[in-house]
Every structure is written in structure tokens, then in C-alpha cells.
Amino acid sequence: MDGKAQSEGGKLWGGRFSADNDPIMEKFNKSIDFDKRMWREDIKGSKAYAISLSKASLITKDEVSSMLKGLDAVHDEWEAESFEIEQSDEDIHTANERRLSEIIGPEIAGKLHTGRSRNDQVVTDVRLWIRQELKTFSNLMKLLITSITERAKQDINALMPGYTHMQRAQPIRWSHWLMSYGSAFLRNWQSLIPLHAKINILPLGSGALAGNPFNIDREFLAKELGFNEISLNSLDATGNRDFIADVLFWLTQLSCQLSRFAEDLILYSTSEFGYVKLSDAYSTGSSLMPQKKNADGLELIRGKAGTIIGRCMGFMATMKGLPSTYNKDLQEDKIVLFDVCDAMQDVIQIASGIIATLTINPEKMKSALSFDMLATDVAYYLVRRGIAFRTAHNLAGQVVKAAETKGCSMDKLSLAELKNISPKFEEGASQIWNFENSVEQYAASGGTSRSSVLNQIAKVEKGVKADILI
Known part of the structure; x- marks a missing residue:
């Protein structure tokens, strides 16, 4: 085999090729720059799969022990931020397997991928990653809802105009307005339960598309990795990204609710309304007009909603024409997913901070009543x-x-x-x-x-105390 063949042969898929990729194609094809954040999930899945190979008598006890110790060593390097990504690492799966091979030797490490494809490996990693991410979002939502209920109790006596068509309609309590969003966010938080159930299905053991030929115990894998059930069909399992669309839609819907919340507060904070004053921590000034105090935190929340809607729609456009099973287009799923999740974590925390730190002007609110x-x-x-x-x-x-x-x-x-x-x-x-x-x-x-609003607060507080995701 010549030098070029050896170069391509070093890849997980390189044996069939006799020439290097174009350098631009090499860069274009890589996903390590963004999917490296799933290193923990990739190692977790690999450890479970190594044990399943041992249970199927495909590797010895000594070999599985070596694999597990080697994977722990790879884990520790990532944890210590000392893992070195090499030029040949296409993705997180390649990087971890390459490093495992260096630690325990290629003869043993090379057995880890027996019957496994990056197709079922990556979708397992993504499900594991999202499952943990949903717990983070659950905690952030609880913080947001708690911020709202605390303010609603604190400001229960303040009266203000309620609006329809942006016209003053009937008197309401400021706390009633707050709880309109508290109720919406509670509903959104509770919808994490069915969303989590859609995520918590194991695709590992589906191979590239046809399944696993080595009598791998998928029920064991599911239990080991904390999945409630296993995927029904291997073709569907490797190509299915409906669960990512579900997560994106959940986040998009939440971003729209938060955008409306932000729009109301932007209006209420203007001089024309004067109902609320935002904390300096969530405001900025003008580079030209010294008197200005801009509600940039709220405006960015409102602006992010448009970006997130576009991300969700873009992902659906990518998905709509794909033929069955895995296609490289699906590499784009993680870029969108990671971007939207990161943005929404910031959005929720900013919204929580704004509502917790703003001050209200009850007199100005009441003077607006006619x-x-x-x-x-x-x-x-x-x-x-x-x-x-x-x-x-x-x-x-x-x-x-x-x-x-x-x-x-x-x-x-x-x-x-x-x-x-x-x-x-x-x-x-x-x-x-x-x-x-x-x-x-x-x-x-x-x-x-007053009694009705206090009852709303009590019900939302009771509802949000539960730990809905485990």
C-alpha cells in the first residue's frame, strides 16, 4: 500500500480509498470542532457497548477490562482539558477511538467497533446529550417560574390596565399579568415530560442501517445507558431526527413566549408607560445620547426568537427531502441543536434576572387607569x-x-x-x-x-416543585 493509501486507510472508512481527500473536502467533512462537546456521551456509550460485546462473548474479560480502563483514561484527559485533537480526527467518535488505540493498542481497541456504526453511535450520543440538556432546561425553567411567582406575591396589590388590541380594556392586578406568563411557562416546563419520553429511546445496536449481527443485548444496553426503551426499526433508528425537531420546536415555542414577555416589558419600561424600571444589570446606554437607558436585554430576547424560528425552519427544510436511513446532511443537526440550546439557556437566565431585579411604579400604573x-x-x-x-x-x-x-x-x-x-x-x-x-x-x-391570583401563584408553586426529569 502506498503512502496515500496508508493515509486514507488510517480513517475508520479508509480501506476502500487509494487517494487523499481534497484539503477543502477534508475540512468540509469534519465535525470535530462542534461535536467534541459530546465527548462524555460518546465515552459513556462506548463503555456500555464494550460490556455488551463481552456479554456476547465477542471479546474476553481481559479485553473489556482494558477497554474500560482505556476509556476512563480518555475521559480523564477530556475532563482535564488535556485531550489533544489531531488533524486526522474527523469527529468525536474518531478522536476517542484513535486515542483509545494509542492507550491500549490497536488490536484490542479495534474490536470496540464490532457491529457498531457511527450511524447508530452518533444518534445515541445526541440522545444522551439532549437528555442531560433537558435536565438543565428544567432547572432553568423552574428558576424563571419561581422568579415570576415571587414577584407576583411581592407586588400583589399593584393595579394596572389590562389590554386587548393594545387598547386599555379593564383593570387587573400587575400580579395577574405576571401569572399569565407564569402559567404559560409552567405549561411549557411540564411539556418536557412527553418530550423526554421521545428522547429516551435507544438506537444503539442498529448498526449502519440493517441491525446488529452479533447477538448484542440491546435491552441490556438500554438499561446500562438509562433508556426506557429500544428503537423498533434499525432503518428508522439511524435516520430518525424527529426528536431533534421536537426539541427545536419546544425551544422555539418557548422563545416566542419569552419574546412576547419581553415585548410587554419593553413597552411598560418606556417613559410613555413608566410602569417598570429595569435594573442597570440588564440595560445599556447610548453611544450618542447620554440620557438613554435601553432595554437591550429584553430586545435581545425578542430578537433571538426570530433567529431561533429560522434555525428550526432551516432544520426542517434539511430533513424534508432526505431518503431513508443516514445521510451526511444529518451532520448539520448538531450545529443547529447546539446553537439553539446555548442561546435559549442564556435567554431564560436573562429573563429570570430581569423579572427578579426590576422595580415597579404602582402609582404610575394606577394613574393609567381611567x-x-x-x-x-x-x-x-x-x-x-x-x-x-x-x-x-x-x-x-x-x-x-x-x-x-x-x-x-x-x-x-x-x-x-x-x-x-x-x-x-x-x-x-x-x-x-x-x-x-x-x-x-x-x-x-x-x-x-386577590384571592384568585394568590390561588394561581400557589398552584404554580406547587406544580414547579416536582422533579419531572430524572
Whole structure:
């Protein structure tokens, strides 16, 4: 074999080739720069597979012992950041196997890959990596939700306008607004349970595509690696990346929720609203205008959502036309996955910090309340006195019109003027013009009364105490 053949023969796949790759192709083909972050998962999978080879009598007890000690040594080098990646290392699998061979010798190390393909190896690594990543996201979500519930309890008495169509609609508690996102984030956090179940399926033992011919005990592998079940079909197992799409969609949906959360707070922090003031820790200034305090943390959260949506859509576009089993296009999955996971970890932590450190201006919130926002309360007042809601709604509209005609707010209308619209208005009608009374009438579950909001907080706090991922 000539020098070039020996060069290509050094690769896991090189025996069939007689010439080196083009240098650009060599670089283009490599994934070690980004998939090296799965070194721990790759070693974990290899150790389990080595034991399964021993159980199948394909290697001796001495050989499996040597493999396990060698893999532990590789693990320690990565842990100590002393592992040296070489030019020939295409990916994390090649790098670890090459180093194992140097430590225990190629005769024993070369047996580790018996019946295993990088096709089933890489998808196993990715599932192991995501499984751990979901635990990180679970903890971060709990931090975010806890930040919201703590603020909701702290600021329970603050009243503010609630909005529809970006128009002031009805009075609500600031804490009720907070818990609208607390509820959404709890729902998102709880959806990690079915997502985790989709991840926790073992593909190892599927080979390149046709399966494993050496009577490998896949049930043992699943138990050893903590998977709940094994993949049903080897063709599907090596080409399936639906679980990555599921993770990307979960993160994309969360990013959209956080973007809406950020948009609200950006508006509320403007001088025009003035409801909240952001901590300096999550704000920046202007290079030209010294007076500016920009909500850059929130704006970046909002901006990241667009990038993450694009990443998710791009991955789906990559997947849509692939023929069955493994194709090299799937190397792109990890670039997208790692990028989105890294970004969203930052986003969640920034959002948690912002909500925990901002200050509110209850007086400014309350000053934004206006009596026209109590028009529905006028209708409810009449409903409680036996008038059908549609009729009461019409009468409340007449009250609004009467105030506009007189050029005053509704609370300035006299009882006589109200009685002229409906005789059902009585001496106690002035109680309508009380914002605290307004919010307290919404005592049904899910409403904005104090008791209802406190109940929401209690339920979310109880829900988030559980450890849903193990």
C-alpha cells in the first residue's frame, strides 16, 4: 500500500480509498470542532457497548477490562482539558477511538467497533446529550417560574390596565399579568415530560442501517445507558431526527413566549408607560445620547426568537427531502441543536434576572387607569339588578355616550343622569367607580381578584416543585 493509501486507510472508512481527500473536502467533512462537546456521551456509550460485546462473548474479560480502563483514561484527559485533537480526527467518535488505540493498542481497541456504526453511535450520543440538556432546561425553567411567582406575591396589590388590541380594556392586578406568563411557562416546563419520553429511546445496536449481527443485548444496553426503551426499526433508528425537531420546536415555542414577555416589558419600561424600571444589570446606554437607558436585554430576547424560528425552519427544510436511513446532511443537526440550546439557556437566565431585579411604579400604573375602563362594570351592575346582559351592555354604552356628550368622565355623572338612562341605578351606584372593587369582583378561578391570583401563584408553586426529569 502506498503512502496515500496508508493515509486514507488510517480513517475508520479508509480501506476502500487509494487517494487523499481534497484539503477543502477534508475540512468540509469534519465535525470535530462542534461535536467534541459530546465527548462524555460518546465515552459513556462506548463503555456500555464494550460490556455488551463481552456479554456476547465477542471479546474476553481481559479485553473489556482494558477497554474500560482505556476509556476512563480518555475521559480523564477530556475532563482535564488535556485531550489533544489531531488533524486526522474527523469527529468525536474518531478522536476517542484513535486515542483509545494509542492507550491500549490497536488490536484490542479495534474490536470496540464490532457491529457498531457511527450511524447508530452518533444518534445515541445526541440522545444522551439532549437528555442531560433537558435536565438543565428544567432547572432553568423552574428558576424563571419561581422568579415570576415571587414577584407576583411581592407586588400583589399593584393595579394596572389590562389590554386587548393594545387598547386599555379593564383593570387587573400587575400580579395577574405576571401569572399569565407564569402559567404559560409552567405549561411549557411540564411539556418536557412527553418530550423526554421521545428522547429516551435507544438506537444503539442498529448498526449502519440493517441491525446488529452479533447477538448484542440491546435491552441490556438500554438499561446500562438509562433508556426506557429500544428503537423498533434499525432503518428508522439511524435516520430518525424527529426528536431533534421536537426539541427545536419546544425551544422555539418557548422563545416566542419569552419574546412576547419581553415585548410587554419593553413597552411598560418606556417613559410613555413608566410602569417598570429595569435594573442597570440588564440595560445599556447610548453611544450618542447620554440620557438613554435601553432595554437591550429584553430586545435581545425578542430578537433571538426570530433567529431561533429560522434555525428550526432551516432544520426542517434539511430533513424534508432526505431518503431513508443516514445521510451526511444529518451532520448539520448538531450545529443547529447546539446553537439553539446555548442561546435559549442564556435567554431564560436573562429573563429570570430581569423579572427578579426590576422595580415597579404602582402609582404610575394606577394613574393609567381611567373610568371608561369600568364601562363593563356598569353593565355588570345592571345585570345584578335583573337586566339581561345584552340590554345592560346597551345601557352601559349610553352611559359612556352621556359622559362624552357632557365632556366629563363617567364617575362625574349624577345619579339623576344615570337614572334617566335606567331606573335600576340606585344610591350605591357610586361604588362602580372603584378600581379595587372592579378587580375584586373577578373572584372565579383564573380571575384577577386577590384571592384568585394568590390561588394561581400557589398552584404554580406547587406544580414547579416536582422533579419531572430524572
